Amino acid sequence: MALTRRQLGAGAAAGAAFGIVRNARAASEKVAIGILPLVSHAPTIIAAARGYFAAQGLDAKLVTFQAAEPMAVGIASGDIDFGVTAITGGLVSLADKGAVKIIGGSLAEKKGVDGQKVVASNAAYAKGLTDIAGLRGKSYAVTTAGSSFEYVAYKAAQKAGFPASDITYRPLQTIPACIAAVKTGQVDAWDMLPSIIAILLHDKAAHVIAAVQDFIPDYQVTTVFTSTRNIDKRAEVVKRFLAGFSRGIDDYDAALVAKTMAPKEVDAIVAEIHKYVFAGMPLAKARPHITNGVMHVNKGAALNVASVADQLAWLNANKLVPAGSTMKKLVDTSFVKTF
Amino acid sequence: MPDEASGPAPARAVAVREVPFRGGGFRPRTNSYVSWAVFAGLILLWEAGSRLGLISPIALPAPSQVLGALVDLARTGMLWKNLSVSLMRLGTGWVLGSILGIAVGLAIGLFTIARAALMQLTSALFAVPKIALLPLFIVWFGIGESSKIATILFGTFFPAVIATYSGVDNVDRNLIRMGQSFGLSWGSIVRKIILPGALPAILSGLRISSAIAIVLLVAAEMIGAQYGIGAYILQAGSLFAIDQLIAGVTILAVLGLLISWVIARAERRFLDWRS
Amino acid sequence: MRLLADRVGHRYGTTEVLRDIGIAIGGGEIVCIVGPSGCGKSTLLRMLGGLEQASEGRVLLEGEPPAGSLNPITYIFQDFALLPWRTVEGNIRLVLEDHKLGATAMRAIVDDVLERTRLKDFRAALPRQLSGGMKQRVAIARALAVRPAVMLMDEPLSALDAQTRELLMDDLVELWTRERFSACYVTHNLAEAVRLGHRVHVLSRRPGRIRETVEIDMPLAERAERAAELEAMQRHIWLVMREEARAADRELADAG
Ligand SMILES: Nc1ncnc2c1ncn2[C@@H]1O[C@H](COP(=O)(O)OP(=O)(O)O)[C@@H](O)[C@H]1O
Ligand SMILES: [Mg+2]
Numbered sequence: 001m002a003l004t005r006r007q008l009g010a011g012a013a014a015g016a017a018f019g020i021v022r023n024a025r026a027a028s029e030k031v032a033i034g035i036l037p038l039v040s041h042a043p044t045i046i047a048a049a050r051g052y053f054a055a056q057g058l059d060a061k062l063v064t065f066q067a068a069e070p071m072a073v074g075i076a077s078g079d080i081d082f083g084v085t086a087i088t089g090g091l092v093s094l095a096d097k098g099a100v101k102i103i104g105g106s107l108a109e110k111k112g113v114d115g116q117k118v119v120a121s122n123a124a125y126a127k128g129l130t131d132i133a134g135l136r137g138k139s140y141a142v143t144t145a146g147s148s149f150e151y152v153a154y155k156a157a158q159k160a161g162f163p164a165s166d167i168t169y170r171p172l173q174t175i176p177a178c179i180a181a182v183k184t185g186q187v188d189a190w191d192m193l194p195s196i197i198a199i200l201l202h203d204k205a206a207h208v209i210a211a212v213q214d215f216i217p218d219y220q221v222t223t224v225f226t227s228t229r230n231i232d233k234r235a236e237v238v239k240r241f242l243a244g245f246s247r248g249i250d251d252y253d254a255a256l257v258a259k260t261m262a263p264k265e266v267d268a269i270v271a272e273i274h275k276y277v278f279a280g281m282p283l284a285k286a287r288p289h290i291t292n293g294v295m296h297v298n299k300g301a302a303l304n305v306a307s308v309a310d311q312l313a314w315l316n317a318n319k320l321v322p323a324g325s326t327m328k329k330l331v332d333t334s335f336v337k338t339f
Numbered sequence: 340m341p342d343e344a345s346g347p348a349p350a351r352a353v354a355v356r357e358v359p360f361r362g363g364g365f366r367p368r369t370n371s372y373v374s375w376a377v378f379a380g381l382i383l384l385w386e387a388g389s390r391l392g393l394i395s396p397i398a399l400p401a402p403s404q405v406l407g408a409l410v411d412l413a414r415t416g417m418l419w420k421n422l423s424v425s426l427m428r429l430g431t432g433w434v435l436g437s438i439l440g441i442a443v444g445l446a447i448g449l450f451t452i453a454r455a456a457l458m459q460l461t462s463a464l465f466a467v468p469k470i471a472l473l474p475l476f477i478v479w480f481g482i483g484e485s486s487k488i489a490t491i492l493f494g495t496f497f498p499a500v501i502a503t504y505s506g507v508d509n510v511d512r513n514l515i516r517m518g519q520s521f522g523l524s525w526g527s528i529v530r531k532i533i534l535p536g537a538l539p540a541i542l543s544g545l546r547i548s549s550a551i552a553i554v555l556l557v558a559a560e561m562i563g564a565q566y567g568i569g570a571y572i573l574q575a576g577s578l579f580a581i582d583q584l585i586a587g588v589t590i591l592a593v594l595g596l597l598i599s600w601v602i603a604r605a606e607r608r609f610l611d612w613r614s
Numbered sequence: 615m616r617l618l619a620d621r622v623g624h625r626y627g628t629t630e631v632l633r634d635i636g637i638a639i640g641g642g643e644i645v646c647i648v649g650p651s652g653c654g655k656s657t658l659l660r661m662l663g664g665l666e667q668a669s670e671g672r673v674l675l676e677g678e679p680p681a682g683s684l685n686p687i688t689y690i691f692q693d694f695a696l697l698p699w700r701t702v703e704g705n706i707r708l709v710l711e712d713h714k715l716g717a718t719a720m721r722a723i724v725d726d727v728l729e730r731t732r733l734k735d736f737r738a739a740l741p742r743q744l745s746g747g748m749k750q751r752v753a754i755a756r757a758l759a760v761r762p763a764v765m766l767m768d769e770p771l772s773a774l775d776a777q778t779r780e781l782l783m784d785d786l787v788e789l790w791t792r793e794r795f796s797a798c799y800v801t802h803n804l805a806e807a808v809r810l811g812h813r814v815h816v817l818s819r820r821p822g823r824i825r826e827t828v829e830i831d832m833p834l835a836e837r838a839e840r841a842a843e844l845e846a847m848q849r850h851i852w853l854v855m856r857e858e859a860r861a862a863d864r865e866l867a868d869a870g
Contacts, residue, residue, distance in 0.1 A: 069577055076397050089578035099397050144577035170482055173473075173561040173573060180474040181563070186482045320578055517695035520663055521709040521760060522685050531708060535699045612699040614742045 028059040029237055034071040034083035035062055035276065039195055039290055040107045040222060041084060042256070042273045043297055047248025049272040056240035064276060067174075075100050075227050082226050082241055087311045089146030089320040091225065095330045096322045101231055102308065104224035104242055104301030104336040106249075109213035113257060113296040116212035116221070117197045118156060124188035125207040132210045133160040138188035139168040141178040146320035148221070151311055152191045152212055159215035182206050194293030220307035221295070231332055242335055246300045256294040302337040400582035408586035417571075422590070425556055425567040428484065429594075432491025432559070433552040437545055439492070440499020447500065448507025448537070449529065458504070465497035470558045482563035490559035495548035502544020506537030539613065542606050549598045553591055568594075615686060615763045616640030616676040617662055617798070623670035623821075624657055630821040631657050635671070637815060637824070639764050642794035644834075646807040648855065649817030650862035655800045656768050658822070662798060663687050663766045679763045684713050688762035692769040694749040696741040696756075703728070703737045706756045727755040730789060747778035751785070758789070765797040771806060783809050787834045804851050808844045809837050816854050819862035826854050 033048070035041040044062065047053055053060035065071040068085035075083050076099035084106045085091065094100045109115045120129040129138060135156055142149035150169055157164040170187050172178045175196070181187045183205040191212060192200075200206040212219060224245065230238055254261040255269045270290055271283060278286035298304070308331060315321045382402050388394040389401030400408075412418040446453035447461070469476075469490055480486035510533050518528040560569030568590050575583035617639045624632040631654040639645045639662070649655055660666040661673050664687065679686035689695075696705050703724055710720050728734050731751045741749055750770060757765055771779045783806065789795075801807055807814045814828045828851060830844075837844055 069579070073397075073579070089580075090576075091579075093579040094397070097396055145574045146578050169565075170563040171561075171565070171570065171574070172477070172482065172563055176474040177477055177562065180477040181482055184478050184481075186477060186563075322580075511695075513691060513693055513695050514697060516665060517689065517691060518708075520665060520685075520687075520689040521756075522712070523709070524712050527712055531711075532697065535697070538699075612740050612742065 028054065028057050029234075029240075030059045030061070031081040031237065031241060032061045032063050032079065033241075034065050034074055034080040036065055036068065036071070036085070037277050037279070038193070039256075039273065039277055039294060040193065040297070042269075042277070042290075043106070043245060043248035043252045044084065045248075045273050045276055046251045046255075046269055047244045049269075049275075050248070050251065052244040052247040053241070056244045058237070058240055058244060060244075062276070072100065072225075075225065078227060078229065081230055081237075082224065082245075084222050084224050086148040086222050087220075087308060087315075088148065089315055092312065092315055092321040092325050092330055096325045098228055098329070100225050101228050101329075102223040102225045102303070102331045103231070103238060104245075105220050105222075105298040105303035106224055106301060107220075107222040107295050108298050108304060108307075109216060109219040109221065110296035111213060111217070114194045114293050115295055116152070116191055116193055116219075117208045118152070118189060118191040118210040118212065119182065119197060119200060119206040120189050120209045121182050121185040121187065121206055122204075123185035125209070129188055130207075130209055131160075132156040132215065133162075134209070135160065135189055136162045136166045139170050141172055141181050141187040141190040142169045143173055143175070143178065144171050145169070146315060146318070148311075149191060150318075151314055152216065153189075154314060155216045156210065194295060195289060196293075198293045199289070216307075218304055218307060220298075220304040220311075223303065223308065224301055238335060242301055249297050249299060249301065252297055253299070256291060257296060300337055301335075302339060303331070303333070305331065305333065305338045397581075400585055404582040405585045405589065408580075408582040409589070412571075412586065417566075418590075421566050421568050421571050424564075425560070425569060428487045428491060428559060428567065429552050429556055432488045432555075433495050433549060435488070436492040436495030436552075437499045437548060440496040440544075440548070441503045441541060443496075444500040444503025444541075445507060445529075445534075447504040448533070454504075457500075461497060461500050465501065469493050469555060470561075473558065473561060477562060486562045487559040487564060487567075490562070491552050491555050494551045494555040498544050498548040498551060499541075502540050502547070503537060506540025506544070507533055509540065510536035539606075539610055542602065542610065546599065546602045549602065550595060553595050553598070556591070615679045617687065617764045617796075618674040618676055619658070619662060619671065620674055621671040622658070622661060622668045622673060624654065624661065624666075624668050632668075633821040633823050635822070635824060637798075639798045640676070640796045642796055643812040644790070644797045644799055644810050646799045646801060646811030646814040647817060648801055648804060648807045648814060648851065649822055650819050650855065650859040651802055652862060652865075653817045653820050653858075654822035655802075655817065659766050659768050659798065659800050662764075663689055680761070683761045683763050685709065685760035686763040688757045688760055688765050690750075690753050690757050690765060690767040690770045692772050694741075694746075694753045694773075696749055696752055698741050701738050701740055702733060702744075702752050702755075705741070705752055706759050709756055709760050723759050727758045730758060730792070731755040731785070745778070746774045747782055750774065750782060754786075754789070763796065765795055767797055767799045769801055769803075770799075772801070772803070779803075779806070784838070786810060787837070791835055804848045804855075805844075807851065808848045810834065814851060816851055817858075819858045819865065825858065826851075 031053070033044055035044050048060050048062055063074070063080055065074070068088060069090050071080065071083045071085055072088075072091045072094055074080040076094045087102075091100065095102070118132065124138060128134060135153065140149070140153045142153070153167050153169070154164040157167060170181065172181055178190055179196070179200065182190050182200065183203070189209070197208065201208065224242070226238055251261070251269060255266045270287055273290055274283050274286050278289050281289070305327070309327055312325065312327060312330060316325060385394065385399070386402045389396070389399065409418070412421070443457065447457050473490070476486045476489060480489045514532050514536060515528060518532050523531070556567070557569035557572055560567040561573060564570040568587055572584060572587035575581070575587060619635050619637045622632060622635045623630070635658060637645060647655055647658065657666065661668045664673070697708060700708060706724050706727060707720065710723060715723070728737060731754055733748070733751055733755055736744065736748065741752070744752065771782055774782065787810070799806070799810055808830060811830055814830065815824050816826045816828070817823065818825045828847065830847060832840060832843065
């Protein structure tokens, strides 16, 4: 294999772990964690900031990406150890090549908690696109073919009872491009995380026509994944990462979702998140963007396997992944609780 | 035969040696056999590396897989479908960008007002990465064909402007003086002296802008494109289908070679007066 | 038709280049202007040709140009100024195309000047295929094509080697003998001046003024044989010019 650089690293790490297993907390293990500058990545940021990884004997370094694809490739190549992203054709393809695996769940739709929304552009809304049944024959913004946007549209069509091929997908590559297309009415509909939908609504640039959780209950939006090499050679490190990550999730939940945390502590957490998310704005201005529209993250990084299987089936049916991609190749269920 | 006394033959008594030759080298030549052989050799090496597992399938697909992706494209008819829409976008954007660019470049080269107004502006806008403006392009031009053509048009317009006005600036002033001294009309001077004189620069500008157009094709097809080589590459990238990715890139590379060949032909045809 | 410089003076910024020049060109005579380099000869010629405006004095035309003259005042340049992308014939046609002559008339003119300059066989050649002497012949043919009343020649032979220069001087004499033309011939080469000039104006160093005017009565056609007499004339002009040239040389060296 060409990736000897990492293999050497992994070998050395394995050797080191062999000698110092009991003493692991003292001699910290280096891990690189990929994040996107989104509120949904806050658990990682919180865990790093509050020393939860360090407590697990991990010397964690956060690496910011602007898109999920390079992060997945970074994990496959061994430059990044852990990442959180939606289940895309690219991720499954890398899993099929034996490079990466899903090890846990993160962001998910949950009844009673804010979630993703489907919006219609003002023009389309005015013409009667007010619910998912109206999506038939309309255009829908997606980033790329096989992205989660297409899956959501497919599920909406399924729920409304018309074939998904009646929707015209417009691949626009980036979120800003999708926003621009919705705002100007170039596309009729789109779905997005609540925090960004809130901005669109604030600008009176779109109308919400459905909540995603109404037609994809318990949708596992993002998952935690790592390289197969880490699973094979550094299972101990994977477990410790997930332990630290879970404590980050608990704080995230207490601070932003359940809101049971003391306000002072919440402020400190928001300030930490702000270092990565909406960092270009002053904290006071960024704060509502961070605290509004926060979605549920599964406790203990539990994984909704049924939802993952449904997404994989859809990718397979649309030939967006190598033929014969299986759950076995995609998911390792040995690390977290599954349901 | 000259005799020894007057001829150039060396004297016998003195040690004689030839002046060592030191004029060689520094003159690389192209040899198409060698370049094809190197190319073929690299491909073979790459294939062997992939088969033996020396090259990870994540890092690079084997050439045979790339070929397979190309064959798939051709068999399904998607090759032509993707290629035809891309060629339409490339052609329209590039031709319009070049025509407008040459016109504006000529204006800058000929008129003080245009030069004062546009020269700095052009240099400033040339440096703006068009890809960063994509969301705005959607607002301005929509997500149909016009925004894709506009992306390529903008990318090729500025090199054409700059090549043209620097070409005009570099036309031998004596030739223009000559035209004036023979009482040639303004139009004749522009058409018969300035334009042909600037043509070498314009053509090399077009060579550069054609490469830019191909680079921008991928960016252009980021905007709501269902078909097109750029869209194909983008989708392959997002699905991490690297055999298709490399296949798409190969098509673009071949396209680049073809265009450069056409321009070389045009240069030979129109610039044969150069020594 | 005569071309007159009436007390012409010129400055580039603060540098005075020419002062108080008065000359007349016409009557089928060749007027030579010699002077050290940088004294303003080319500048003067550009003013005579209307390519530059004098800051003092006037350049005047006296009388009407002869009938059929397409470009009464016509230039011949030191660097030939041929369009490299046009053939010999194309370069000549260039200066006729704006005059709406009709195909036959144009062709007749082109044939005539090619014949007179012995370029018939080179009609379709590109400038890059021609030697320097041939290129200047093309430039002369092009100038003849517009039937000038006055030709302005700025060191037309300076870019050529000595033998070619001799040959072209013979050609110019022959052309002039066949059909007289008026010319202002600028050179720094005194041998050319005494071979071709009916009158030679010697300019001082910058700012250029007329130091001396030498009339040469000897018919042009005889001058090749009477080299000894010309030699004396040339020597006289050199003596006038030497001090100026030396001073100008030093000035330029200082300036550089
Ligand atoms: N366009 C110009 N601007 C400023 N100075 C000039 C220009 N043209 C010529 N000169 C200067 O005027 C002087 C005369 O030039 P020129 O007429 O070319 O001399 P000559 O032909 O006698 O050698 C020189 O010192 C030259 O540097
Ligand atoms: Mg001069």
